Amino acid sequence: MTTVEAVGANVAARPVNAAQKPVIDSDFETFLKMLTTQMKNQDPLNPMDSSDFAVQLATFSSVEQQVLTNDLLKGLSTQMGQAGMAQLAPWVGMDARAPMPARFDGFPVTLQVRPEPTADSAILVVRNDRGEVVDSRPLSLTDDSAEWSGRDGAGQSLPSGLYQFEVESYLQDTLQQTSIPEVYGRVIEARIENGATVLLMEGGAVIAADKVTAVR
Known part of the structure:
Protein backbone atom coordinates (compact mmCIF):
# COMPACT_ATOMS: atom_id res chain seq x y z
CA MET A 1 0.00 0.00 0.00
CA GLN A 87 -45.52 16.35 19.71
CA LEU A 88 -45.88 13.96 22.66
CA ALA A 89 -45.13 16.42 25.46
CA PRO A 90 -48.36 18.52 25.25
CA TRP A 91 -50.50 15.43 25.86
CA VAL A 92 -49.18 14.79 29.38
CA GLY A 93 -51.36 16.38 32.06
CA MET A 94 -54.28 17.02 29.68
CA ASP A 95 -57.83 15.74 30.24
CA ALA A 96 -58.72 13.82 27.08
CA ARG A 97 -62.17 12.55 26.13
CA ALA A 98 -62.45 9.24 24.31
CA PRO A 99 -64.47 5.99 24.27
CA MET A 100 -62.63 4.15 27.03
CA PRO A 101 -62.95 2.75 30.57
CA ALA A 102 -63.01 5.27 33.44
CA ARG A 103 -61.71 5.16 36.98
CA PHE A 104 -64.24 5.54 39.78
CA ASP A 105 -62.86 7.07 43.01
CA GLY A 106 -66.07 7.79 44.88
CA PHE A 107 -67.19 10.66 42.66
CA PRO A 108 -69.82 10.45 39.87
CA VAL A 109 -68.48 9.67 36.39
CA THR A 110 -69.83 11.81 33.54
CA LEU A 111 -70.43 9.91 30.30
CA GLN A 112 -71.06 11.19 26.77
CA VAL A 113 -73.73 8.79 25.53
CA ARG A 114 -75.08 8.45 21.99
CA PRO A 115 -77.88 5.88 21.69
CA GLU A 116 -78.85 4.75 18.21
CA PRO A 117 -81.16 7.47 16.77
CA THR A 118 -83.79 4.92 15.72
CA ALA A 119 -83.87 3.24 19.16
CA ASP A 120 -86.93 3.48 21.40
CA SER A 121 -84.96 2.61 24.58
CA ALA A 122 -81.38 2.48 25.80
CA ILE A 123 -79.59 0.92 28.75
CA LEU A 124 -76.25 1.77 30.37
CA VAL A 125 -74.31 -1.37 31.29
CA VAL A 126 -71.38 -1.11 33.72
CA ARG A 127 -68.69 -3.78 34.15
CA ASN A 128 -65.82 -4.01 36.63
CA ASP A 129 -62.22 -4.75 35.69
CA ARG A 130 -63.03 -8.48 35.60
CA GLY A 131 -65.75 -7.93 33.00
CA GLU A 132 -68.58 -8.66 35.44
CA VAL A 133 -71.79 -6.61 35.09
CA VAL A 134 -72.14 -4.59 38.31
CA ASP A 135 -74.89 -2.17 37.24
CA SER A 136 -77.40 -1.49 34.48
CA ARG A 137 -79.93 1.28 34.21
CA PRO A 138 -82.12 2.96 31.56
CA LEU A 139 -80.87 6.03 29.71
CA SER A 140 -82.72 9.03 28.36
CA LEU A 141 -82.82 9.09 24.56
CA THR A 142 -82.77 12.90 24.49
CA ASP A 143 -79.75 13.60 26.71
CA ASP A 144 -76.21 13.60 25.32
CA SER A 145 -74.64 13.00 28.72
CA ALA A 146 -75.34 10.90 31.79
CA GLU A 147 -73.80 10.50 35.23
CA TRP A 148 -72.98 7.19 36.85
CA SER A 149 -72.99 7.47 40.65
CA GLY A 150 -70.80 4.45 41.30
CA ARG A 151 -73.61 2.42 42.92
CA ASP A 152 -74.98 -0.93 41.92
CA GLY A 153 -78.63 -1.79 41.25
CA ALA A 154 -79.25 -2.25 44.97
CA GLY A 155 -77.89 1.22 45.75
CA GLN A 156 -74.67 -0.06 47.30
CA SER A 157 -71.50 1.96 46.67
CA LEU A 158 -69.00 0.09 44.52
CA PRO A 159 -65.25 -0.01 45.27
CA SER A 160 -62.80 2.32 43.56
CA GLY A 161 -61.36 0.96 40.36
CA LEU A 162 -61.49 0.93 36.58
CA TYR A 163 -64.98 0.40 35.09
CA GLN A 164 -66.11 -0.25 31.54
CA PHE A 165 -69.31 1.22 30.11
CA GLU A 166 -71.57 0.21 27.24
CA VAL A 167 -74.71 1.77 25.81
CA GLU A 168 -77.17 -0.79 24.48
CA SER A 169 -79.78 0.61 22.08
CA TYR A 170 -83.05 -1.30 21.59
CA LEU A 171 -85.94 -1.10 19.15
CA GLN A 172 -89.04 -2.98 20.29
CA ASP A 173 -86.91 -4.97 22.75
CA THR A 174 -84.46 -5.99 20.03
CA LEU A 175 -80.83 -4.96 20.49
CA GLN A 176 -79.88 -2.63 17.65
CA GLN A 177 -76.43 -1.42 18.65
CA THR A 178 -73.83 -1.52 21.42
CA SER A 179 -71.52 1.49 21.74
CA ILE A 180 -68.89 2.72 24.19
CA PRO A 181 -69.61 6.12 25.74
CA GLU A 182 -66.89 8.77 25.87
CA VAL A 183 -65.40 9.83 29.20
CA TYR A 184 -62.71 12.28 30.29
CA GLY A 185 -59.46 10.98 31.73
CA ARG A 186 -56.11 12.48 32.70
CA VAL A 187 -53.17 11.62 30.42
CA ILE A 188 -50.14 10.56 32.47
CA GLU A 189 -47.94 9.24 29.65
CA ALA A 190 -47.68 9.56 25.87
CA ARG A 191 -45.57 7.29 23.71
CA ILE A 192 -45.14 6.18 20.11
CA GLU A 193 -45.87 2.56 19.24
CA ASN A 194 -45.58 1.31 15.65
CA GLY A 195 -45.60 4.88 14.42
CA ALA A 196 -48.80 5.84 16.27
CA THR A 197 -49.22 7.94 19.41
CA VAL A 198 -50.58 5.97 22.37
CA LEU A 199 -51.84 7.53 25.61
CA LEU A 200 -51.75 6.00 29.09
CA MET A 201 -54.57 7.38 31.20
CA GLU A 202 -54.76 7.85 34.93
CA GLY A 203 -56.37 4.67 36.21
CA GLY A 204 -54.66 2.40 33.68
CA ALA A 205 -56.65 2.73 30.45
CA VAL A 206 -54.57 2.81 27.24
CA ILE A 207 -55.98 4.43 24.09
CA ALA A 208 -54.81 5.57 20.66
CA ALA A 209 -54.49 9.33 20.37
CA ASP A 210 -56.63 9.36 17.22
CA LYS A 211 -59.60 8.16 19.34
CA VAL A 212 -59.58 11.40 21.36
CA THR A 213 -62.47 13.72 20.47
CA ALA A 214 -61.85 16.56 22.95
CA VAL A 215 -59.24 17.85 25.41
CA ARG A 216 -59.28 20.33 28.26
Missing part, protein backbone atom coordinates in the same frame (compact mmCIF):
# COMPACT_ATOMS: atom_id res chain seq x y z
CA THR A 2 1.43 3.43 -0.98
CA THR A 3 1.53 6.35 1.45
CA VAL A 4 -1.41 8.04 -0.23
CA GLU A 5 -3.45 4.82 -0.12
CA ALA A 6 -2.72 4.55 3.60
CA VAL A 7 -4.14 8.04 4.13
CA GLY A 8 -7.36 7.01 2.32
CA ALA A 9 -7.63 3.81 4.37
CA ASN A 10 -7.16 5.76 7.60
CA VAL A 11 -10.02 8.09 6.64
CA ALA A 12 -12.33 5.17 5.85
CA ALA A 13 -11.63 3.53 9.23
CA ARG A 14 -12.22 6.67 11.30
CA PRO A 15 -15.56 6.58 13.23
CA VAL A 16 -18.19 9.15 12.30
CA ASN A 17 -18.79 11.93 14.81
CA ALA A 18 -20.29 15.39 15.04
CA ALA A 19 -16.92 17.05 14.30
CA GLN A 20 -16.27 14.99 11.14
CA LYS A 21 -16.46 17.90 8.69
CA PRO A 22 -13.36 19.76 9.94
CA VAL A 23 -11.47 16.43 10.09
CA ILE A 24 -12.42 15.71 6.48
CA ASP A 25 -11.09 19.10 5.41
CA SER A 26 -7.86 18.50 7.29
CA ASP A 27 -7.41 15.02 5.84
CA PHE A 28 -8.04 16.30 2.31
CA GLU A 29 -5.21 18.85 2.72
CA THR A 30 -2.98 16.09 4.05
CA PHE A 31 -3.98 13.91 1.10
CA LEU A 32 -2.98 16.63 -1.39
CA LYS A 33 0.35 17.20 0.38
CA MET A 34 1.11 13.49 0.37
CA LEU A 35 0.10 13.20 -3.28
CA THR A 36 2.36 16.13 -4.21
CA THR A 37 5.25 14.64 -2.23
CA GLN A 38 4.71 11.29 -3.90
CA MET A 39 4.82 12.91 -7.34
CA LYS A 40 8.00 14.85 -6.52
CA ASN A 41 9.82 11.78 -5.21
CA GLN A 42 8.70 9.20 -7.71
CA ASP A 43 11.26 7.34 -9.80
CA PRO A 44 11.72 9.35 -13.04
CA LEU A 45 12.51 6.11 -14.88
CA ASN A 46 9.37 4.42 -13.57
CA PRO A 47 6.84 7.21 -12.98
CA MET A 48 3.53 6.45 -11.35
CA ASP A 49 0.68 5.94 -13.80
CA SER A 50 -1.63 8.96 -13.89
CA SER A 51 -4.59 6.63 -13.59
CA ASP A 52 -3.35 5.64 -10.13
CA PHE A 53 -3.61 9.27 -9.03
CA ALA A 54 -7.14 9.46 -10.36
CA VAL A 55 -8.12 6.25 -8.53
CA GLN A 56 -6.71 7.54 -5.23
CA LEU A 57 -8.47 10.89 -5.61
CA ALA A 58 -11.77 9.22 -6.50
CA THR A 59 -11.45 6.85 -3.53
CA PHE A 60 -10.86 9.71 -1.12
CA SER A 61 -13.76 11.70 -2.60
CA SER A 62 -16.08 8.68 -2.24
CA VAL A 63 -15.12 8.24 1.42
CA GLU A 64 -15.66 11.95 2.05
CA GLN A 65 -19.15 11.87 0.49
CA GLN A 66 -20.12 8.77 2.46
CA VAL A 67 -19.05 10.39 5.73
CA LEU A 68 -20.96 13.58 4.96
CA THR A 69 -24.05 11.56 3.98
CA ASN A 70 -23.91 9.64 7.24
CA ASP A 71 -23.65 12.91 9.17
CA LEU A 72 -26.66 14.29 7.30
CA LEU A 73 -28.78 11.19 7.99
CA LYS A 74 -27.77 11.22 11.65
CA GLY A 75 -28.76 14.89 11.93
CA LEU A 76 -32.12 14.27 10.26
CA SER A 77 -32.80 11.31 12.55
CA THR A 78 -32.05 13.42 15.61
CA GLN A 79 -34.31 16.24 14.41
CA MET A 80 -37.16 13.83 13.68
CA GLY A 81 -36.79 12.26 17.12
CA GLN A 82 -36.88 15.67 18.78
CA ALA A 83 -39.94 16.63 16.73
CA GLY A 84 -41.69 13.43 17.82
CA MET A 85 -40.97 14.16 21.48
CA ALA A 86 -42.22 17.71 21.04
Whole structure:
Protein backbone atom coordinates (compact mmCIF):
# COMPACT_ATOMS: atom_id res chain seq x y z
CA MET A 1 0.00 0.00 0.00
CA THR A 2 1.43 3.43 -0.98
CA THR A 3 1.53 6.35 1.45
CA VAL A 4 -1.41 8.04 -0.23
CA GLU A 5 -3.45 4.82 -0.12
CA ALA A 6 -2.72 4.55 3.60
CA VAL A 7 -4.14 8.04 4.13
CA GLY A 8 -7.36 7.01 2.32
CA ALA A 9 -7.63 3.81 4.37
CA ASN A 10 -7.16 5.76 7.60
CA VAL A 11 -10.02 8.09 6.64
CA ALA A 12 -12.33 5.17 5.85
CA ALA A 13 -11.63 3.53 9.23
CA ARG A 14 -12.22 6.67 11.30
CA PRO A 15 -15.56 6.58 13.23
CA VAL A 16 -18.19 9.15 12.30
CA ASN A 17 -18.79 11.93 14.81
CA ALA A 18 -20.29 15.39 15.04
CA ALA A 19 -16.92 17.05 14.30
CA GLN A 20 -16.27 14.99 11.14
CA LYS A 21 -16.46 17.90 8.69
CA PRO A 22 -13.36 19.76 9.94
CA VAL A 23 -11.47 16.43 10.09
CA ILE A 24 -12.42 15.71 6.48
CA ASP A 25 -11.09 19.10 5.41
CA SER A 26 -7.86 18.50 7.29
CA ASP A 27 -7.41 15.02 5.84
CA PHE A 28 -8.04 16.30 2.31
CA GLU A 29 -5.21 18.85 2.72
CA THR A 30 -2.98 16.09 4.05
CA PHE A 31 -3.98 13.91 1.10
CA LEU A 32 -2.98 16.63 -1.39
CA LYS A 33 0.35 17.20 0.38
CA MET A 34 1.11 13.49 0.37
CA LEU A 35 0.10 13.20 -3.28
CA THR A 36 2.36 16.13 -4.21
CA THR A 37 5.25 14.64 -2.23
CA GLN A 38 4.71 11.29 -3.90
CA MET A 39 4.82 12.91 -7.34
CA LYS A 40 8.00 14.85 -6.52
CA ASN A 41 9.82 11.78 -5.21
CA GLN A 42 8.70 9.20 -7.71
CA ASP A 43 11.26 7.34 -9.80
CA PRO A 44 11.72 9.35 -13.04
CA LEU A 45 12.51 6.11 -14.88
CA ASN A 46 9.37 4.42 -13.57
CA PRO A 47 6.84 7.21 -12.98
CA MET A 48 3.53 6.45 -11.35
CA ASP A 49 0.68 5.94 -13.80
CA SER A 50 -1.63 8.96 -13.89
CA SER A 51 -4.59 6.63 -13.59
CA ASP A 52 -3.35 5.64 -10.13
CA PHE A 53 -3.61 9.27 -9.03
CA ALA A 54 -7.14 9.46 -10.36
CA VAL A 55 -8.12 6.25 -8.53
CA GLN A 56 -6.71 7.54 -5.23
CA LEU A 57 -8.47 10.89 -5.61
CA ALA A 58 -11.77 9.22 -6.50
CA THR A 59 -11.45 6.85 -3.53
CA PHE A 60 -10.86 9.71 -1.12
CA SER A 61 -13.76 11.70 -2.60
CA SER A 62 -16.08 8.68 -2.24
CA VAL A 63 -15.12 8.24 1.42
CA GLU A 64 -15.66 11.95 2.05
CA GLN A 65 -19.15 11.87 0.49
CA GLN A 66 -20.12 8.77 2.46
CA VAL A 67 -19.05 10.39 5.73
CA LEU A 68 -20.96 13.58 4.96
CA THR A 69 -24.05 11.56 3.98
CA ASN A 70 -23.91 9.64 7.24
CA ASP A 71 -23.65 12.91 9.17
CA LEU A 72 -26.66 14.29 7.30
CA LEU A 73 -28.78 11.19 7.99
CA LYS A 74 -27.77 11.22 11.65
CA GLY A 75 -28.76 14.89 11.93
CA LEU A 76 -32.12 14.27 10.26
CA SER A 77 -32.80 11.31 12.55
CA THR A 78 -32.05 13.42 15.61
CA GLN A 79 -34.31 16.24 14.41
CA MET A 80 -37.16 13.83 13.68
CA GLY A 81 -36.79 12.26 17.12
CA GLN A 82 -36.88 15.67 18.78
CA ALA A 83 -39.94 16.63 16.73
CA GLY A 84 -41.69 13.43 17.82
CA MET A 85 -40.97 14.16 21.48
CA ALA A 86 -42.22 17.71 21.04
CA GLN A 87 -45.52 16.35 19.71
CA LEU A 88 -45.88 13.96 22.66
CA ALA A 89 -45.13 16.42 25.46
CA PRO A 90 -48.36 18.52 25.25
CA TRP A 91 -50.50 15.43 25.86
CA VAL A 92 -49.18 14.79 29.38
CA GLY A 93 -51.36 16.38 32.06
CA MET A 94 -54.28 17.02 29.68
CA ASP A 95 -57.83 15.74 30.24
CA ALA A 96 -58.72 13.82 27.08
CA ARG A 97 -62.17 12.55 26.13
CA ALA A 98 -62.45 9.24 24.31
CA PRO A 99 -64.47 5.99 24.27
CA MET A 100 -62.63 4.15 27.03
CA PRO A 101 -62.95 2.75 30.57
CA ALA A 102 -63.01 5.27 33.44
CA ARG A 103 -61.71 5.16 36.98
CA PHE A 104 -64.24 5.54 39.78
CA ASP A 105 -62.86 7.07 43.01
CA GLY A 106 -66.07 7.79 44.88
CA PHE A 107 -67.19 10.66 42.66
CA PRO A 108 -69.82 10.45 39.87
CA VAL A 109 -68.48 9.67 36.39
CA THR A 110 -69.83 11.81 33.54
CA LEU A 111 -70.43 9.91 30.30
CA GLN A 112 -71.06 11.19 26.77
CA VAL A 113 -73.73 8.79 25.53
CA ARG A 114 -75.08 8.45 21.99
CA PRO A 115 -77.88 5.88 21.69
CA GLU A 116 -78.85 4.75 18.21
CA PRO A 117 -81.16 7.47 16.77
CA THR A 118 -83.79 4.92 15.72
CA ALA A 119 -83.87 3.24 19.16
CA ASP A 120 -86.93 3.48 21.40
CA SER A 121 -84.96 2.61 24.58
CA ALA A 122 -81.38 2.48 25.80
CA ILE A 123 -79.59 0.92 28.75
CA LEU A 124 -76.25 1.77 30.37
CA VAL A 125 -74.31 -1.37 31.29
CA VAL A 126 -71.38 -1.11 33.72
CA ARG A 127 -68.69 -3.78 34.15
CA ASN A 128 -65.82 -4.01 36.63
CA ASP A 129 -62.22 -4.75 35.69
CA ARG A 130 -63.03 -8.48 35.60
CA GLY A 131 -65.75 -7.93 33.00
CA GLU A 132 -68.58 -8.66 35.44
CA VAL A 133 -71.79 -6.61 35.09
CA VAL A 134 -72.14 -4.59 38.31
CA ASP A 135 -74.89 -2.17 37.24
CA SER A 136 -77.40 -1.49 34.48
CA ARG A 137 -79.93 1.28 34.21
CA PRO A 138 -82.12 2.96 31.56
CA LEU A 139 -80.87 6.03 29.71
CA SER A 140 -82.72 9.03 28.36
CA LEU A 141 -82.82 9.09 24.56
CA THR A 142 -82.77 12.90 24.49
CA ASP A 143 -79.75 13.60 26.71
CA ASP A 144 -76.21 13.60 25.32
CA SER A 145 -74.64 13.00 28.72
CA ALA A 146 -75.34 10.90 31.79
CA GLU A 147 -73.80 10.50 35.23
CA TRP A 148 -72.98 7.19 36.85
CA SER A 149 -72.99 7.47 40.65
CA GLY A 150 -70.80 4.45 41.30
CA ARG A 151 -73.61 2.42 42.92
CA ASP A 152 -74.98 -0.93 41.92
CA GLY A 153 -78.63 -1.79 41.25
CA ALA A 154 -79.25 -2.25 44.97
CA GLY A 155 -77.89 1.22 45.75
CA GLN A 156 -74.67 -0.06 47.30
CA SER A 157 -71.50 1.96 46.67
CA LEU A 158 -69.00 0.09 44.52
CA PRO A 159 -65.25 -0.01 45.27
CA SER A 160 -62.80 2.32 43.56
CA GLY A 161 -61.36 0.96 40.36
CA LEU A 162 -61.49 0.93 36.58
CA TYR A 163 -64.98 0.40 35.09
CA GLN A 164 -66.11 -0.25 31.54
CA PHE A 165 -69.31 1.22 30.11
CA GLU A 166 -71.57 0.21 27.24
CA VAL A 167 -74.71 1.77 25.81
CA GLU A 168 -77.17 -0.79 24.48
CA SER A 169 -79.78 0.61 22.08
CA TYR A 170 -83.05 -1.30 21.59
CA LEU A 171 -85.94 -1.10 19.15
CA GLN A 172 -89.04 -2.98 20.29
CA ASP A 173 -86.91 -4.97 22.75
CA THR A 174 -84.46 -5.99 20.03
CA LEU A 175 -80.83 -4.96 20.49
CA GLN A 176 -79.88 -2.63 17.65
CA GLN A 177 -76.43 -1.42 18.65
CA THR A 178 -73.83 -1.52 21.42
CA SER A 179 -71.52 1.49 21.74
CA ILE A 180 -68.89 2.72 24.19
CA PRO A 181 -69.61 6.12 25.74
CA GLU A 182 -66.89 8.77 25.87
CA VAL A 183 -65.40 9.83 29.20
CA TYR A 184 -62.71 12.28 30.29
CA GLY A 185 -59.46 10.98 31.73
CA ARG A 186 -56.11 12.48 32.70
CA VAL A 187 -53.17 11.62 30.42
CA ILE A 188 -50.14 10.56 32.47
CA GLU A 189 -47.94 9.24 29.65
CA ALA A 190 -47.68 9.56 25.87
CA ARG A 191 -45.57 7.29 23.71
CA ILE A 192 -45.14 6.18 20.11
CA GLU A 193 -45.87 2.56 19.24
CA ASN A 194 -45.58 1.31 15.65
CA GLY A 195 -45.60 4.88 14.42
CA ALA A 196 -48.80 5.84 16.27
CA THR A 197 -49.22 7.94 19.41
CA VAL A 198 -50.58 5.97 22.37
CA LEU A 199 -51.84 7.53 25.61
CA LEU A 200 -51.75 6.00 29.09
CA MET A 201 -54.57 7.38 31.20
CA GLU A 202 -54.76 7.85 34.93
CA GLY A 203 -56.37 4.67 36.21
CA GLY A 204 -54.66 2.40 33.68
CA ALA A 205 -56.65 2.73 30.45
CA VAL A 206 -54.57 2.81 27.24
CA ILE A 207 -55.98 4.43 24.09
CA ALA A 208 -54.81 5.57 20.66
CA ALA A 209 -54.49 9.33 20.37
CA ASP A 210 -56.63 9.36 17.22
CA LYS A 211 -59.60 8.16 19.34
CA VAL A 212 -59.58 11.40 21.36
CA THR A 213 -62.47 13.72 20.47
CA ALA A 214 -61.85 16.56 22.95
CA VAL A 215 -59.24 17.85 25.41
CA ARG A 216 -59.28 20.33 28.26
